[in-house]
Amino acid sequence: MDSITSTSLRRFAVLAAAVALAVTGCSSAGSGGDVAKNVVPTQDAEDNNPQPLEKIKDGGEFRPPLQQWITQWNPYQVDGRYGDAVEIMTYTQAQLFRTDAKGVFKPVPEYLVSAEVTSKSPQVVTYKLNPKAKWSDGKQLSAEDFKAVWKASNGKDPAYNIADSSGYEQISDVEQGADAQEVKVTFDKPYADWQNLFSPLLPASGISTPEAFNDGWVEKVPVWSGPFKIGNLDKTAQTITLVPNPEWWGPKPKLDKITYRVLASSAITQAFLNNEVDYASAGTATAYGQLKDAKDGVIRTGTPWDEVHISFGGNGPLADRTVRQALTKALDRAALIKIVNQGVPVEFKPLGNHLYMTNQSGYQDNSGDWAKSDPAKAKELLEQAGWKEPAAGQPRTKDGVALDLHYVLSDGSTQAQTDMATAVQSMLQQVGVKLTLDKVPSKEYFAKYVNQGKFDLASWRNTGSFPLSSGVANYRAPQGDNVFGNYSKLATPEIDTLLRTAAGTLDRAEADKLYNQADAKIWELAHTLELYQRPSIVAVRKGLANFGASSLASTDITKVGWEK
Template sequence: MDASTTARGLGRAAVVAIALALTVTGCSSGSSGSGDVPKTVVPTQDADDNNPQPLDKVKDGGELRAPLQQWITQWNPYQVDGRYGDAVEIMTYIEAKIFRSDAKGVFHPVPEYLTSAEVTSQSPQVVTYKINPKAKWSDGKPISYLDFKAVWETSNGKNPAYNIADSSGYEQISGVEQGADAQEVKVTFSKPYADWQNLFNPLMPAAGLTAPDDFNKGWIEKTPITGGPFKIGNIDKSAQTITVVPDPAWWGPRPKLDKITYRVLAPAAITQAFLNNEIDYAGAGSATSYGQLKDAKGGVIRTGTPWDEVHISFGGNGALADQTVRQAIGKALDRSALIKIANQGVPVTFKPLDNHLFMTNQAGYQNNSGDWVKFDPATAKSMLDKAGWQETTAGQPRTKGGQPLELHFVLTDSSAQAQLDMTTAVQNMLQQVGIKVDIDKVPSKEYFTKYINVGKFDLASWRNTGSFPLSAGVTNFRAPEGDNVFGNYSKLSTPEIDSLLKQAAGTIDPVEAAKLYNQADAKIWELGHTIELYQRPAIVAVRKGLANFSAGSLADTEILKVGWEK
């Protein structure tokens, strides 16, 4: 688990981390730190710094105290408002997480739910799942093919009554039916889908999904039916705490922990809460937070390399509806300078990220940015001239039709210092080419719901985490359908990008799939959709003695094994 973010996405689906891009849990005051801290963290695909301990070395019982960066309202991870990372992570503890990824990104069926899962036919592609007969929901019903069918029917995009997060993968399925018995499921695909192990994960109960009102509203501030080793113990909105406790009806090995307590804390308060021994992990990925936490009493720094990227997104309205203007901004920004601001005082090299879909440590990664983000202010000015935005007097924004070229960079009012420094640098860089940038600070709790999710921004910076396997990142760039923008909050897309992404997701051969993904990525750079900055390794302060709990990698947290050393 990358404790400095809001955890994982839906079965590795892209999920927006509520904490802002550069300095997730750092304090917003104090020095930004010096730049001479040794860079000691090198991203590797199989990094998983989690203090591995055999179960006989882990205590039975104990509490894990965890920070939340916003209150959880929608718990259904298949619903468009249910994509907040911490909520999705908790749902994998209390619902049926049927596959688990290891530190190399290889998926394995979870035996408490599946005795087997394999492709049993190539043409058409058929996947057969055999469900553990002991697996059941909290309402007493056995987990069956009906639950797979319900997830498919509600998430395949065919019925607009379901306000879904993403139809990727499900829209390629032509049928879900019972096999030899209700605990055997046959899923047939109309088109090949490479990342089938990413689907139905977590599996949700049909009884809580089938009716549109249940799907959209039945999981708001409650979890009516569960099926995991844990269940919700208490939700206290006034105290902003959520407790998760072992479910006595669980048929698998008992969790080591007696309780996980989540507490909502403003980003700037998380560091101090760790120092006060009020929580057991805190992000240390900023200069300020690392400086405060690296020698914290009772703490230890752990590092990892999850799928975690930092970017600047463009809105798709006003002046930015013009692709040439977006491309000009890409050349007006000095990415290396922006990355250096983020990297100040942090013991990790923030590598420039030149791909929207692959991380630097993933097989298939290549630089597709071309000249689109090559720092070249002179060319940026020429492109703005071409777009009809004429220079005026020195220090004043360009104009077109009497209107000034003025953009709004939206960030939260709790942004850490490095985030503010980065935003100010963007403001200054764009001023040099005749673009005025207003910095709009908005309440943290409204940042996504009232601004990002509805496309009310010109420029904004956040992190996408856990977009693994590759098809999980498609949602961030696919074409919106009606009011559903999936994860593409700028609403910028082209039929060509859409087609390439769909082809890639349906290509079983990973080498051929990578070629298609990279072709799509090159077009995403050309579109001027998003300026990628860097891949963000996880740096987390963890309470000493916490076992089998990582800073974050491609591996899922095995929550049954998490606990305190004896």
Template sequence: MDAPPADRRIPLRAGAALLAALALVLTGCSSSGGGSADAGRTVVPTLDAEDDNPQPAENVKDGGEFRPPLQQWITQWNPYQVDGTYGDAVEIMGYVEAKIFRSDAKGVFHPVPEYLISARVTSTAPQTVTYKLNPKAHWSDGKPIGYQDFKAVWQASNGKDPAYNPADSSGYEQISSVEQGADPTEVKVVFAEPYADWQNLFNPLLPASGLATPDAFNQSWVEKIPVWGGPFKPGVLDKTAQTITLVPNPDWWGPKPKLDRITYRVLATPAITQAFLNNEVDFASAGTAAAYGQLKEAKDGVIRTGTPWDEVHISFGGNGPLAEQPVRQALGRALDRAALIKIANQGVPVQFKPLGNHLFMTNQTGYQDNSGSWATFDPAAAKQLLEQAGWRDGGNGVRTKGGVPLDLHYVVSDGSAQTQLDLAAAVQAMLQQIGVKLTVDKVASKEYFTKYINQGRFDLASWRNTGSFPLSKGVANFRAPQGDNVFGNFSKLSTPEIDTLLRKAAGTIDPVEAAKLYNQADAKIWELGHTVELYQRPSIVAVRKGLANYGAGSLADTDITKVGWQK
């Protein structure tokens, strides 16, 4: 909820969505606050940190309620469906469904023992992955978790049947078969083409009963979670009250969760800070000057920071004048990124790092700045690009071509923090200097993604992409649409060369060679004029004192069973 209106997604990995709109930090029992060993309230954040107050189980109380905020009501709960990638929803589904892998702070994947006894590559010609399932693992309808669930995810997500609307077919389209192994607890997945990030697939795993037909895949998870298989289960989804509760799954075969209730409440972005101060929610983002200024001294609160995969950008649409690549390139040259970052960074004691890559964060191995001249502030060069594209000075400060003015619209949520509105106003002033009229349109926060971003109804817009780790999870944001399915590429801008490079990178096992290919693709994405990256966004959050095993992290996933209140 900081500079951008929300994060769009935590792509499916061993833990994200498309982080939540609020980084979805789980904070423990709302009535607690004593007995905390957390740091003082005025902790000064540092970059590249991870702070989740790690505590052994014996130091965490049994019971307690956690009250996180949500930025919007969740309609589509299927994280494999194109409309189901909203960050909070994907995070929650990792708590109520079969999260088969978790990554640690270094981004290394580990099988979750409640679901997997082992998972490994058992052949390289062709690449074959053998999963050995925990025989205790089962769904809420009593069915054991088995190969049919893996097969249903693959068939719905591989892009071969247009009746399914998958969020991302990366990895699944490389699979040639999913079959039972030596017994019902063994699954064999064979790849027609190598796929490096295989541990990212089937995670969280969903039951075949909810995926087996296009209607089930697209519709049976709307406004409900019909079957579950995680440590928590859905309680009450109250659309009228705009609250969602999770409670421990009584049939869970693993360690009992510490919390006995998680209650989510939908709040407009500006209201979340005050709700935290009023002890109405237990977590709030502190990534803007206004929020940090109020939250750093909050009673029973503590500031925590980390560096997750989290970026803020400005995306360009692909319609009207922006269908012309030189126009998009001109906009990139007209934006003073340093000035925009300064607006977002104002009053926050962590320096936001400029980001020169669409796929790597600055603290990831393989990162390099590929922005070149495409994001170098040069209004004169921007004007020249527009002139060459036939956009002439109209005499009133607005360029025209064929009698059509260069009139664009920047879409923002009406629930945006003031920082985001200030950023939009600055962009408006910068583009005016090169003869572009830019109107800032406020739209209803609950419709921002569903009716505007997801539908490509914008010329300019800013949001966050979070959790795009491993690297293959960023592919959906830049791949070519297939029919009506745009995956995560809402501007619909792409090229065959970018597609080929991204596909080849995802299939390259050697991480050094894969990084080279990803960086080649990234350079082409900059040249395309698809998105202007602004900065890597550190996680700066306020949590209620005493929260254990959750806070501001990096690449690590949360074990929700360990989250609770410190004794």
């Protein structure tokens, strides 16, 4: 199923869930029919038509779709976490590291000569910058840029409306090292995933004041330092154009233009068939059925960090953990997955962990009994919470109030998403819970509902939440008005402590143990019912090289192009 997505900035500096709409056309569960589950997605390699540079043309245009217009371009700011925006920013800003197909970080030589832990007590990371690296205003990358990101993102000044402080709040100092190309970052508490910080790096000139940080990147990218720059932002035509940065000091990009076009979710498949875009999701019955034999198209599959879940709100009746636990027992997860897995050739595998994907080292299924459907137990828990069933077919009541919940769903939802929500409604009705499906405008789904915690149930995707500390923001306790990525605001001191301790544990085996302990507690909290790890199933225009279905690797945009 293609669904609403919330992208965590795995290898980027912001660790919280980024808000993205990645919805494409989908049929009802039955209308697409089922197909044999005979495609096994690529896991430890990229299904992206890898080609050496000498086999790629110089020039050409790549035309990807966008799900929504990008307003806030600062990925450290709470409203700048739309996944495609963050991806574009890594093409136009200093992307210090890339990950390979196994999720291993590698320094990007155009920015970093080296980066390593040079002291463990306290933890000190020393970055040696490429002296050629500079911003579009002519200034070299320096310690001042690192310091500005840290001071804005460490959570000490509430005027900076940040996405997440994880990692930055553990830093005690940022200073210049032996020369202008050396940066030393000192941590007062160990932070294992330090490579996930400061990327993409932004210039001090653009984020050093709260006003610049919050408002200086709205509808514009004032400074850049990547292989591409913004060529044009045409809000009327709903297109965003990237062109090569003429001052770029690295390998010249193969493409001479990337044109993003904002399209309604239901229009992307047809746009690909009409040769208007070069990339489209094929993860639904209708989309796969239409795209698998598309002229000049090819299907590519992969296993990225990508999960689909149902989140529970933390208000009203759902403030009671026992009620949330009852909902998890009332839902038949296998049946819900089957609904959305119709018509595509890849099996959607149930996910037993909130923090790890099935192809990550350290994954274990911690769901226990919480993911096992048991309507009788659900009824027992509801009775225990004081919700009595007055008569067959009627919702339960407590103190004269009916147990009436709302499932918030975007009006851009696919038919499969609607079918799944309807199935949830029916399952909850069987245990005496009335569930109303509220369709809201897709453009307001996150901003006015999910981000504000105004839902009882809602479903979206979290993508790219690795390394492990990237997922911390989704479950950590809110601080004041800042909920990070924990939109339901459900948290416990125990989970918080386990997650923070794990993020500061340099021994990977010990960190895995702590993260899994935290995950077991997240299941018990009934914060989120994990459904499945979503494979990447995409249609790509034939001849497009070094781009396709991702696993855990970053895209090197300079190598993307068209075969000769």
